[in-house]
Amino acid sequence: MREMATMEHLLTTEIRKTARKLLRDKRVDVVIGFEPGSVPLRSRPCFVRKEEDVDRLVWDGFCENSVARYAAKRKERMALVAKGCDSRAVVELIKEKQVSRDQVIIIGVPCSGMIDRSRIEAWAGPRRVLQAEEKEDLLILKGSDFEEAVPRSDFLCDSCRTCTHPNPVLADFLAGERVAEENQDLFSDLEAFDAMKPEERWTYLSGEMNKCIRCYACRNACPLCYCPECFVDATQPQWVGKSTDPSDTMIFHLMRAYHLAGRCVACGACERACPVGVDIRKLNRKLLKDVKDLYGYEAGLSLDEVCPLATFRPDDLEPFILNP
Amino acid sequence: MISLPRTLKKDRLERFLERLLEERDVFAPKRRDDLVMLEKIDSVSDVVMDYENTKASPKFVLFPQRETLFGYRAGKGRVEMDVPPGKEKGQVLFGIRPCDARGLLLLEKVFGGDCSDPYYADKRARTVVVSLGCVDPNPACFCRATGGGPCSSEGSDLFFMDLGDRYLIEVESEKGAALLEAPVFDDADEEALALSAKIRNQAEASMKPLVLKKDLKGQLERLFDDPVWSDMAETCLGCGICTYLCPTCHCFDLCDEGAGLSGERIRVWDSCQFPLFTQQASGFNPRPTVKERFRQRIMHKFSYLPETQGMPGCVGCGRCVTECPVNLDIREVMISLAEGNTRS
Amino acid sequence: MKNPYVPFPMRIEEILVETEDETIKTFELSFVDKEEGERFAYTPGQFAEISVFGKGEAPFGMASTPTLPGRLAFSVSRIGVVTGALHQMERGEVVGVRGPLGNGYPLETFKGRNLVLIGGGFGFSTLRSLTNFILHESNRGAYGNFTVIYGARKPGLLLYKKDLEAWQERGDVDLHLTVDQGENGWQGHVGFVPDVTRSVAPAPKDAYAVVCGPPAMIHFTLPVLKELGFGDGNILLSLEMRMKCGIGKCGRCNVGSKYVCSDGPVFSQAELLRLTAEAHG
Numbered sequence: 031m032r033e034m035a036t037m038e039h040l041l042t043t044e045i046r047k048t049a050r051k052l053l054r055d056k057r058v059d060v061v062i063g064f065e066p067g068s069v070p071l072r073s074r075p076c077f078v079r080k081e082e083d084v085d086r087l088v089w090d091g092f093c094e095n096s097v098a099r100y101a102a103k104r105k106e107r108m109a110l111v112a113k114g115c116d117s118r119a120v121v122e123l124i125k126e127k128q129v130s131r132d133q134v135i136i137i138g139v140p141c142s143g144m145i146d147r148s149r150i151e152a153w154a155g156p157r158r159v160l161q162a163e164e165k166e167d168l169l170i171l172k173g174s175d176f177e178e179a180v181p182r183s184d185f186l187c188d189s190c191r192t193c194t195h196p197n198p199v200l201a202d203f204l205a206g207e208r209v210a211e212e213n214q215d216l217f218s219d220l221e222a223f224d225a226m227k228p229e230e231r232w233t234y235l236s237g238e239m240n241k242c243i244r245c246y247a248c249r250n251a252c253p254l255c256y257c258p259e260c261f262v263d264a265t266q267p268q269w270v271g272k273s274t275d276p277s278d279t280m281i282f283h284l285m286r287a288y289h290l291a292g293r294c295v296a297c298g299a300c301e302r303a304c305p306v307g308v309d310i311r312k313l314n315r316k317l318l319k320d321v322k323d324l325y326g327y328e329a330g331l332s333l334d335e336v337c338p339l340a341t342f343r344p345d346d347l348e349p350f351i352l353n354p
Numbered sequence: 355m356i357s358l359p360r361t362l363k364k365d366r367l368e369r370f371l372e373r374l375l376e377e378r379d380v381f382a383p384k385r386r387d388d389l390v391m392l393e394k395i396d397s398v399s400d401v402v403m404d405y406e407n408t409k410a411s412p413k414f415v416l417f418p419q420r421e422t423l424f425g426y427r428a429g430k431g432r433v434e435m436d437v438p439p440g441k442e443k444g445q446v447l448f449g450i451r452p453c454d455a456r457g458l459l460l461l462e463k464v465f466g467g468d469c470s471d472p473y474y475a476d477k478r479a480r481t482v483v484v485s486l487g488c489v490d491p492n493p494a495c496f497c498r499a500t501g502g503g504p505c506s507s508e509g510s511d512l513f514f515m516d517l518g519d520r521y522l523i524e525v526e527s528e529k530g531a532a533l534l535e536a537p538v539f540d541d542a543d544e545e546a547l548a549l550s551a552k553i554r555n556q557a558e559a560s561m562k563p564l565v566l567k568k569d570l571k572g573q574l575e576r577l578f579d580d581p582v583w584s585d586m587a588e589t590c591l592g593c594g595i596c597t598y599l600c601p602t603c604h605c606f607d608l609c610d611e612g613a614g615l616s617g618e619r620i621r622v623w624d625s626c627q628f629p630l631f632t633q634q635a636s637g638f639n640p641r642p643t644v645k646e647r648f649r650q651r652i653m654h655k656f657s658y659l660p661e662t663q664g665m666p667g668c669v670g671c672g673r674c675v676t677e678c679p680v681n682l683d684i685r686e687v688m689i690s691l692a693e694g695n696t697r698s
Numbered sequence: 699m700k701n702p703y704v705p706f707p708m709r710i711e712e713i714l715v716e717t718e719d720e721t722i723k724t725f726e727l728s729f730v731d732k733e734e735g736e737r738f739a740y741t742p743g744q745f746a747e748i749s750v751f752g753k754g755e756a757p758f759g760m761a762s763t764p765t766l767p768g769r770l771a772f773s774v775s776r777i778g779v780v781t782g783a784l785h786q787m788e789r790g791e792v793v794g795v796r797g798p799l800g801n802g803y804p805l806e807t808f809k810g811r812n813l814v815l816i817g818g819g820f821g822f823s824t825l826r827s828l829t830n831f832i833l834h835e836s837n838r839g840a841y842g843n844f845t846v847i848y849g850a851r852k853p854g855l856l857l858y859k860k861d862l863e864a865w866q867e868r869g870d871v872d873l874h875l876t877v878d879q880g881e882n883g884w885q886g887h888v889g890f891v892p893d894v895t896r897s898v899a900p901a902p903k904d905a906y907a908v909v910c911g912p913p914a915m916i917h918f919t920l921p922v923l924k925e926l927g928f929g930d931g932n933i934l935l936s937l938e939m940r941m942k943c944g945i946g947k948c949g950r951c952n953v954g955s956k957y958v959c960s961d962g963p964v965f966s967q968a969e970l971l972r973l974t975a976e977a978h979g
Contacts, residue, residue, distance in 0.1 A: 074589065
């Protein structure tokens with residue numbers, strides 16, 4: 031037993047309490063949250079429809095999937111256990127009419143950032159980490175013959191390092207205390223890329239595309255990729271070839287990034303889903319920065335703001351048309 | 355085994371590999387960023403032997419993700435087709451794990467048979483499989499449950515066991531024996547054999563028992579219409595990770611790629627998890643939702659393939675368990691179904 | 699050994715628009731390589747994958763009959779990429795053909811038996827092949843009573859009108875044509891195929907029924923045949939699925955543990971019931 035309740039423990043308790051009440055009062059048909067995974071360092075999405083299953087729900091630093099991914103076009107009334115980024119995705123989905131506001135109850139979770147298990151594996155080297163216990167700002171990593179405490183902040187996912195909105199922007203319940211929002215997004219992760227000349231960028235991106243196996247996990251994990259037929263699957267006409275031909279793979283990633291411009295909430299689900307380490311977020315982050323610079327807009331912050339790429343204003347900056 | 359086992363001191367491994375590289379392509383585990391991938395190596399110092407398993411399975415060497423079946427040039431009233439010629443050069447799959455070597459056996463059955471696939475056959479004929487036994491299996495592995503084992507030599511031409519300072523090499527075929535020309539091997543002594551047996555026993559004992567029910571096939575058939583499939587498949591994203599990383603998955607698509615009247619008919623990997631896999635031109639889809647597609651995957655692996663090919667379409671490598679973005683665990687699915695339970 | 703993925707070229711000799719809405723055309727093809735033509739042997743019920751180079755391949759049942767060598771005929775309904783491209787093609791152009799594929803109808807089992815063929819719409823393709831085969835003078839004597847029931851939505855949508863007229867003239871086949879909606883001048887039945895089957899009431903004794911057509915037609919015809927006393931082992935169906943390799947390797951067209959392309963497409967109802975519930979549709 032823990033000596034004192036950690037934040038994760040408190041959040042878990044609160045999430046279960048809220049979920050239980052919502053199901054009992056029949057305010058929702060399903061609670062979409064997380065349960066412990068079947069292998070170390072994993073938690074995974076789960077669908078809870080009965081009160082007696084509520085104790086399956088947990089909260090920890092491995093709740094890395096986007097629950098908003100399950101929201102689009104769902105007919106049921108749902109409660110979503112949502113981190114900051116998930117709540118922003120829900121805001122976009124509501125604006126895009128993929129789900130209605132009164133259909134969703136957001137159990138908001140102020141997020142301390144998700145833990146990147148690949149960083150833990152890299153740290154462990156040949157050792158196998160069997161358990162990771164979170165204790166405030168420490169991570170206790172345990173194997174069969176070792177136990178070490180490391181700073182939690184060293185093992186955050188890349189997307190969480192640049193997150194400026196860890197608290198849910200839209201929530202019906204908050205499962206815990208709001209966390210400090212300090213980050214000013216300086217887009218420092220894009221400095222190197224921005225400094226590259228076009229040929230260098232092409233070389234870099236081509237190198238990443240070479241890794242891609244076209245499994246579409248990035249697309250399928252994304253809460254905003256909900257098209258019934260993705261452009262890569264169209265046959266009449268066929269826009270993109272189906273193989274891992276580098277040119278086709280580049281088109282897939284570039285076009286997907288453009289389809290997400292102004293809509294991506296930088297949750298990082300795409301990057302975490304990729305089994306072969308393609309730097310998918312780079313493109314999305316670049317476009318996110320460009321949209322912010324050109325139109326002063328960030329996706330997912332407000333139900334009242336309309337996506338600039340879906341609207342026209344006479345004073346829109348259009349340097350790519352007017353100053354080629 | 356066709357000849358007595360040998361041992362190879364670890365500091366002589368590179369000499370052995372160099373000798374192989376003289377005449378053959380060698381595919382071996384190699385680091386790429388934080389991952390270990392099976393790749394064609396140029397330099398023997400790139401090879402890693404202390405790894406759990408390669409991220410992707412070796413199947414791409416024999417069954418590439420993109421393969422040209424023939425080129426075509428069509429004109430008015432005529433067409434010419436040419437099949438790329440087979441290659442001569444031998445190749446070695448080196449240091450792959452026993453589960454992956456067994457996986458090749460299933461692929462052999464699928465691509466062989468009455469209507470043999472010449473593209474696969476050409477590559478397979480000139481490939482030698484050298485596998486490396488698992489001393490410390492990952493908790494997600496379940497090779498024993500599918501008829502294999504962490505130190506199984508099934509499907510291998512040479513089987514290596516890591517004894518600490520040297521490898522024990524079991525010679526499983528003539529093809530394997532032919533690789534042992536370099537003067538770097540010793541005959542295996544009693545100590546080596548005893549140590550190997552001990553390590554093997556330890557490795558097997560360390561794996562959590564997972565016994566799949568007898569008559570699993572019958573149980574799966576009985577549960578075909580059960581709503582439990584919806585529960586189990588609910589979190590599935592419908593991506594292709596499980597399929598593409600799996601050592602035995604082999605579904606593919608055929609397409610023409612080219613400009614106008616000349617181009618290539620290519621074969622590319624496909625996945626039964628993708629929505630359009632079975633969609634007919636009329637728009638009708640016999641597997642319209644994730645539930646039917648998920649069920650197909652399980653039935654194909656654990657019911658249909660055992661019936662038609664005599665082995666399951668799964669070697670227990672555990673990749674789908676660890677790589678699935680939502681940690682959908684095929685072992686939990688099988689236990690659930692075997693017991694006739696719902697997920698809760 | 700032959701490469702099962704490489705088609706052989708065939709030339710389009712004739713194109714016949716079968717239906718008044720022009721969505722179905724029959725293509726008659728000749729072998730570019732005469733030796734290939736001499737080697738080619740098929741059974742009614744088998745199919746081939748036709749390549750339109752640059753567009754892809756699609757499976758089509760043989761509409762021609764092996765008793766007329768040198769030519770193959772396929773009926774194509776314009777629905778998607780390959781069929782759309784085929785419909786644009788002209789006489790003299792070349793397509794690729796891979797075949798024969800599939801198991802075909804069990805002619806040996808049929809010998810000495812009565813046959814009842816029931817087809818709807820476009821599904822009649824391979825039944826036309828089977829009918830012409832049976833009616834050929836060298837074959838007719840080997841089979842018993844022969845009934846053919848064929849329906850379409852309207853008279854203008856019936857395929858193979860010349861064949862139908864020829865069969866009508868004969869005394870050795872009991873032909874029943876039906877349409878959902880009658881028109882002026884229509885002489886045949888008016889009604890759905892299952893209902894016409896019930897009223898024709900073919901006898902089940904020593905008989906095999908072969909049913910080919912849209913899923914709805916099959917769904918309602920099967921109970922009628924059971925009512926009439928046909929056993930599951932005596933009812934044959936030809937299934938359709940999305941196909942690619944046609945040789946049981948690409949994993950796409952299976953119904954249960956059977957590949958429609960290589961174990962089928964012809965299955966008995968008894969076999970289908972033994973497969974998983976996936977087969978029950």
